[in-house]
Amino acid sequence: MVPPSYFMGLSAVLFCIGVLGVLLRRNIIIIFMSIELMLNAVNLAFVALSRAWGNVDGQAIVFFVMTVAAAEAAVGLGIILMIFRNRETVNADEINLMRW
Amino acid sequence: MPLLPFLFLAALSIIFAAGVILQRHPVHSLLSLVLTLVVIGILFIGLDATTVGFLQMIVYAGAIKVLFLFVIWLLNLQSQPIEGGHLALKFVGALGSAALIAELLVFVLHLPPPVGHSKPLALDYGSIGKLAQGLFTDYLVAFEVTSILLLVGVVGAVALARRTTAGSAPGGAP
Structure with missing residues (x-):
């Protein structure tokens, strides 16, 4: 029987890999994927704690996170597509119109 | 879930997650991410969350990632060297992530045991x-x-x- 804190530790590690991806990579699609990775790390923590407490509330939250991620992916990829059409780049450093 | 399968799946998911941010080609990153999501789905099933585990594999790894794949194809992205960017930002990023991971690990490894932990599951x-x-x-x-x-x-x-x-x-x- 694996204690829930192990799952939380794994979740923390995956979340930090996602943070690293957002900070280190400049390709906007890979930044987007790193955000998905962070969402999933949090999902894992939710499910582990839901199991530890023996109720399904955590699983309901995971369901909502999945839906929000789907909507986010649709809109985010639409934005990326638009940026690529107008600027011909997916490098986040070159998309600087709104930067001070 | 027994300890040994957990350790195996945990190592697998960390390796694939590292692949997401280390691969040069976006499609390889995406495949890595899909494998990470599948492994997390298996972990869900191991945690008795069967429905959510299968949803994770079908909806997340299946449907949402295919959307990503289509966009990568549409943009016709090629393999590129890991981008330069600001060295200071990378340094601060690595340092910040290390601090975050240390903090989170210290926190979660000292969690008190949950109240209902010993209760048998429905x-x-x-x-x-x-x-x-x-x-x-x-x-x-x-x-x-x-x-x-x-x-x-x-x-x-x-x-x-x-x-x-x-x-x-x-x-x-x-």
Whole structure:
């Protein structure tokens, strides 16, 4: 029987890999994927704690996170597509119109 | 879930997750991410959350990632060297992530044992019926709001990605 804190530790590690991806990579699609990775790390923590407490509330939250991620992916990829059409780049450093 | 399979799956998911941010080609990153999601789905099933685990594999690893794949193909992205960027930002990023991971690990490894931990699980724990019961009673409002969110998301995506009709050159002035 694996204690829930192990799952939380794994979740923390995956979340930090996602943070690293957002900070280190400049390709906007890979930044987007790193955000998905962070969402999933949090999902894992939710499910582990839901199991530890023996109720399904955590699983309901995971369901909502999945839906929000789907909507986010649709809109985010639409934005990326638009940026690529107008600027011909997916490098986040070159998309600087709104930067001070 | 026994310890040994957990350690194996945990190592696998960390390796694949590292692959997401280390691969040069976006498609390879994406495949790495899909494998990470599948492994997390298996972990869900190991945690008796069967419905959510299969949803994770079908909806997340299946449907959402195919959307990513289509966009990568549409943009025709090629393999590129890991981008330069600011060295200071990378340094601060690595340092910050290390601090975050240390903090989170110290925190979660000292969690008190949950109250209901020793309680035996209900027989239908994690079944689709139990999950639906929660969704349609306690979380009914959130569930309905989610449907509106998806509708808005679809309309927004179509409005964003729509090619402007004849008159303006592609990629030209709005």
